Amino acid sequence: MTESELPVQSVRSMPSRSRQLRALVALATVALLSACADTPLDTMAPESPIANEINNLFIGVGIVAIIVFVLVQGAVIYMARRFRVDAPDDEDDVYPDEEFPAQIHGNTRLEIGWTIVPTVIMAIVGFFTLGTLFNLDDVSASDDQQIEKVVVVGQQWWWEFQYHLDDDGVADIVTAGELVLPVGEEILLEVTSRDVIHSFWVPALNGKRDAVPGRSSPWTIEAGSVGRFPGECTEFCGLSHAYMEKWAVGLELADWKTWAANQMADATAPAEGTDAAAGWEVFSAQCASCHVINGLTSLNDTDAVDSVELYDGANRLIDKQTQVSGAAPNLTHIASRSSFAGGIFELYENVDEVDYLDLASAGDLNRGQLEAWIINAPEQKANAWDSPTGQRGMTPFEALSDDDVDNLVAFLMTLD
């Protein structure tokens, strides 16, 4: 480059830098606004040791990044102003014949400096990052846990949780939408999928792990405190990806044991002559082809669940265990859950006021939403029930009479 070109160059670069500045301001504004928004998925509100570690790493690296950013941008702004060349007042004017500083070619000390300093910074950041990564990858759970492992199965568009309380290979509890955990125990998860790739994430409790069909990815989760912690699917998985939520629920150990004992019990048939019994009849005819209720239904609606031939259609896991639903949430204890349909609707209106274990007895049923779901699920949550290339989700049941729907709800509410 010849010396005479330099002033023109520096003037030309000015609009692009101001555009850059404007973009930066816009970005910062968006970042600030989104930080202020009341988002339920708060990545900076850790409720477990490992989530705490991730958060600390994030803050540490963030501080380093902010310092580097301020120094570099400060230097850029300083130099831009210090060595600015004023444009001529008049268009016909040529640029003033500036005096140029001495032109140099390379500066060994500077170059060594700006190689070493970033290397040292990255080494420090890398040291802490790797430490956290190794901790995250360490999925060895201790032996004296309540739960051997939970197989987490993602599918369009909800999560199934198969609890193995011992190592006999048979799931002891199968539930959907809510992962209930004893506080303070790091539980082993095996994350997988029945169809496409999903990603399991409960930000308050741990980072993400992809759910890949045909693969079982180990992961851990620990609830550090009692509470309900929201989670989202974080790998785009089709139509209702945005409505594929879940909840992790932390319970004190004694409460968790009560919960688990209840979940392991079969459902009992409703007393004859009741609305619930009428609902069970409708359920057997309309719903049992997809939904399992331990002790009451089977997939082919002939025998009790222990003789079930489990669903083995295209793209689904073939699983010979009893109690494992193949295509739809296991409803054996639906009334004990706080939410339904992939965690997007609250089953009870007062979930935050009632103890989790008391929901079925003291919960204020969100009846309108549950009925709307039964009558036309795809309208409540887009799905692909009529897709010619692979049906997903619950079918609409608009032909049900009002009585049928009332009776179905009465029946479902006996499943606590």
Ligand code: HEC
């Ligand atoms: C074609 C299979 C199919 C049939 C038939 C079916 N469902 Fe479903 N149902 C599903 C699927 C799949 C889901 C999960 C949908 C989601 O969350 O996206 C579901 C979810 C539900 C849920 C919420 C469960 C939870 O834990 O989130 C309830 C309650 C329910 N169905 C009730 C019924 C009733 C009552 C009937 C009969 C009138 C019925 N279903 C018939 C497939 C079916």
Ligand SMILES: [Cu+2]
């Ligand atoms: Cu998804």
